[in-house]
Amino acid sequence: MGITIYDLAREAGVGIGTVSRCLNNHPSVSAKTREKVLAVAKRLSYQPHAHAQRLASKKSNTFSTIIPFFTNYFFIEVLQGVQDRASELGIDLILYGVNNTAQAEYYLRRSLHGGRVDGVMFFSMKFPESYVAKFEQMKLPLVIVDAYHEKFDSLLVKNLEGAKQATRHLISLGHRNIGMINASLETTPARERLEGYKLALAEAGIPFDMEKVVITSNGKQDGFNREAGYESMKEMLRRGFGRNRATAVFIASDVQAIGALEAAREFGVRVPEDIAVVGFDDIELAKHAQLTTVRQPMYEMGTLALQMLINRMKNPCAAPNHSTFLPELVIRKTCGAQPGVVSSSLHSGIELGEPSS
Amino acid sequence: MGITIYDLAREAGVGIGTVSRCLNNHPSVSAKTREKVLAVAKRLSYQPHAHAQRLASKKSNTFSTIIPFFTNYFFIEVLQGVQDRASELGIDLILYGVNNTAQAEYYLRRSLHGGRVDGVMFFSMKFPESYVAKFEQMKLPLVIVDAYHEKFDSLLVKNLEGAKQATRHLISLGHRNIGMINASLETTPARERLEGYKLALAEAGIPFDMEKVVITSNGKQDGFNREAGYESMKEMLRRGFGRNRATAVFIASDVQAIGALEAAREFGVRVPEDIAVVGFDDIELAKHAQLTTVRQPMYEMGTLALQMLINRMKNPCAAPNHSTFLPELVIRKTCGAQPGVVSSSLHSGIELGEPSS
DNA sequence: TTGAAAGCGCTAACAG
DNA sequence: CTGTTAGCGCTTTCAA
Numbered sequence: 043m044g045i046t047i048y049d050l051a052r053e054a055g056v057g058i059g060t061v062s063r064c065l066n067n068h069p070s071v072s073a074k075t076r077e078k079v080l081a082v083a084k085r086l087s088y089q090p091h092a093h094a095q096r097l098a099s100k101k102s103n104t105f106s107t108i109i110p111f112f113t114n115y116f117f118i119e120v121l122q123g124v125q126d127r128a129s130e131l132g133i134d135l136i137l138y139g140v141n142n143t144a145q146a147e148y149y150l151r152r153s154l155h156g157g158r159v160d161g162v163m164f165f166s167m168k169f170p171e172s173y174v175a176k177f178e179q180m181k182l183p184l185v186i187v188d189a190y191h192e193k194f195d196s197l198l199v200k201n202l203e204g205a206k207q208a209t210r211h212l213i214s215l216g217h218r219n220i221g222m223i224n225a226s227l228e229t230t231p232a233r234e235r236l237e238g239y240k241l242a243l244a245e246a247g248i249p250f251d252m253e254k255v256v257i258t259s260n261g262k263q264d265g266f267n268r269e270a271g272y273e274s275m276k277e278m279l280r281r282g283f284g285r286n287r288a289t290a291v292f293i294a295s296d297v298q299a300i301g302a303l304e305a306a307r308e309f310g311v312r313v314p315e316d317i318a319v320v321g322f323d324d325i326e327l328a329k330h331a332q333l334t335t336v337r338q339p340m341y342e343m344g345t346l347a348l349q350m351l352i353n354r355m356k357n358p359c360a361a362p363n364h365s366t367f368l369p370e371l372v373i374r375k376t377c378g379a380q381p382g383v384v385s386s387s388l389h390s391g392i393e394l395g396e397p398s399s
Numbered sequence: 400m401g402i403t404i405y406d407l408a409r410e411a412g413v414g415i416g417t418v419s420r421c422l423n424n425h426p427s428v429s430a431k432t433r434e435k436v437l438a439v440a441k442r443l444s445y446q447p448h449a450h451a452q453r454l455a456s457k458k459s460n461t462f463s464t465i466i467p468f469f470t471n472y473f474f475i476e477v478l479q480g481v482q483d484r485a486s487e488l489g490i491d492l493i494l495y496g497v498n499n500t501a502q503a504e505y506y507l508r509r510s511l512h513g514g515r516v517d518g519v520m521f522f523s524m525k526f527p528e529s530y531v532a533k534f535e536q537m538k539l540p541l542v543i544v545d546a547y548h549e550k551f552d553s554l555l556v557k558n559l560e561g562a563k564q565a566t567r568h569l570i571s572l573g574h575r576n577i578g579m580i581n582a583s584l585e586t587t588p589a590r591e592r593l594e595g596y597k598l599a600l601a602e603a604g605i606p607f608d609m610e611k612v613v614i615t616s617n618g619k620q621d622g623f624n625r626e627a628g629y630e631s632m633k634e635m636l637r638r639g640f641g642r643n644r645a646t647a648v649f650i651a652s653d654v655q656a657i658g659a660l661e662a663a664r665e666f667g668v669r670v671p672e673d674i675a676v677v678g679f680d681d682i683e684l685a686k687h688a689q690l691t692t693v694r695q696p697m698y699e700m701g702t703l704a705l706q707m708l709i710n711r712m713k714n715p716c717a718a719p720n721h722s723t724f725l726p727e728l729v730i731r732k733t734c735g736a737q738p739g740v741v742s743s744s745l746h747s748g749i750e751l752g753e754p755s756s
Numbered sequence: 757t758t759g760a761a762a763g764c765g766c767t768a769a770c771a772g
Numbered sequence: 773c774t775g776t777t778a779g780c781g782c783t784t785t786c787a788a
């Protein structure tokens with residue numbers, strides 16, 4: 043079936059060791075031999091047997107990605123970044139979609155044993171404590187994306203900063219009566235974004251009022267969904283109509299904001315004239331909805347995550363690297379200001395280094 | 400590092416052959432021995448080395464998925480189906496995201512050689528003729544999803560039927576002046592959907608008028624995107640205002656329809672009162688937009704595709720199996736009729752069979 | 757039913 | 773610089 047290095051060796055009149063060396067760019071082969079062998083390889087269109095290589099070299103050249111399943115733009119865009127970079131480096135990606143905690147653990151186990159993968163990317167979920175010791179002991183490279191664990195490399199966006207920026211922006215536009223629509227406070231992003239909102243208010247000397255934050259944690263994704271946003275906005279409009287109505291609202295995610303915009307429309311409340319809106323994430327839809335929002339550089343997060351995994355492989359014993367992206371405010375039409383981008387995205391804590399061929 | 404069958408053998412006081420047999424449910428081992436070995440395996444939490452198994456058995460237990468990259472709900476939902484089924488069967492999925500033809504071919508090559516995968520799923524692209532012979536000769540199982548090639552298993556939706564249903568529905572609602580918004584006719588779905596639209600018109604004795612179909616193939620995905628829909632609708636509204644304006648429009652995809660809805664709103668044209676709209680696909684957003692549309696059973700397509708690949712592995716020489724899904728009309732609010740589902744989805748040409756453990 | 761032994765195709769250490 | 777050899781961990785004959 044397949045053609046092996048033995049075939050090449052015979053054909054080129056050399057030993058299999060030499061063949062292997064040529065194929066792997068090992069320095070100690072004469073230019074002459076190398077050329078000869080490579081020529082034969084090309085002629086017979088030789089392809090190495092991936093699993094034999096992996097068995098012998100103890101490297102799988104494959105990463106696994108464990109993702110809470112992704113009817114969600116955030117993951118798609120991040121994954122796109124991961125995939126593009128992996129493709130450049132000739133790395134295979136195994137996709138593990140997760141619907142519940144048990145499944146996540148199953149895939150962690152699967153990734154951990156059997157030499158299947160050289161590293162794992164774990165997305166947006168609390169990393170199970172029961173696997174901490176196992177990963178440490180196995181020294182299997184791991185990067186946690188959009189979540190945090192002190193013991194492992196992680197990569198996330200400064201939610202607090204982003205929320206602060208968004209709220210500040212609303213304040214700078216003259217709003218004093220600013221509401222917030224949030225998702226379940228059991229999730230870290232929701233908590234951090236609330237915190238940022240509070241801080242910005244405090245900075246400006248505006249008293250925080252829990253009455254002005256509406257939390258709907260219904261449905262999927264802990265309330266980070268369109269219906270929740272829709273309901274929350276209805277609730278907010280209902281609550282505050284007449285006296286003291288919020289003139290602006292910061293919403294914890296774009297999907298929710300999309301729903302909220304819909305609710306506003308139904309109530310005949312104009313955006314931004316009657317109420318200014320700022321979201322969070324900058325998913326594709328945000329552009330179409332002309333939503334002012336806080337941009338997470340998702341694609342870049344993906345490429346960086348991949349790179350972090352590679353760096354970790356090269357240097358398994360370095361201290362955990364926690365990189366953060368500072369999100370940027372993207373001003374469109376739902377806030378009533380001049381469109382544009384405010385702060386620029388930057389990340390810290392990691393060297394990108396050269397692509398290792 | 401890893402614990403191997405040698406460890407198990409020693410611990411259980413048997414030979415490695417026996418261990419292997421126990422682990423693989425080979426019939427000829429005594430119940431007693433099997434239990435003993437399995438107990439030891441569990442105790443030491445043994446995990447087989449995937450690559451060693453794959454090298455020795457010449458099976459990779461992995462499929463590759465080659466997907467034109469997926470900022471597109473269709474793929475995500477199909478992939479979700481594929482992934483869920485694969486996970487049930489313990490099969491790994493390699494994700495190859497493709498941005499251009501050259502890349503697609505690179506991944507085909509990569510899949511073809513080196514024993515990396517047992518089968519490949521190729522999505523929504525014309526299968527390159529230059530690889531036909533190679534796949535036939537290698538007998539590497541292949542299923543083409545959302546596209547067609549006579550030589551290989553394929554799985555697609557009856558676009559023509561779906562478009563016909565959509566148009567018929569509009570006709571049944573009393574519309575006679577029905578427009579269509581389409582994407583690039585270079586793509587098969589666009590052509591087939593146009594054809595279905597024409598046929599339904601013809602059935603009802605309504606003359607087809609190319610003036611009433613607007614094609615925007617700008618931007619990504621051959622015009623299957625939101626902006627294109629937005630532009631097309633503007634164009635349609637501009638063209639027909641005053642005399643003879645279309646009272647209904649069939650749109651070739653939901654993403655486009657979402658854009659179109661936006662354009663209508665901007666023009667102050669009410670949906671469905673002033674113009675009825677039917678889309679195609681039934682992506683998540685369609686539900687939120689209350690869009691009447693033609694549903695492609697994407698998740699089910701994913702699970703079926705995976706199953707087809709497995710069937711093909713079991714029976715490498717059977718004639719190509721071409722399965723089709725009949726899409727169903729989902730009636731929501733943009734068409735002005737009573738909500739509900741009209742025809743039911745069914746597929747033909749394949750036995751699902753039992754999951755092979 | 758079981759143990760021993762021969763590969764699967766490759767890498768890497770060891771002699772030349 | 774190059775050929776030979778010993779594994780990598782598992783499956784699968786082949787005898788026993």
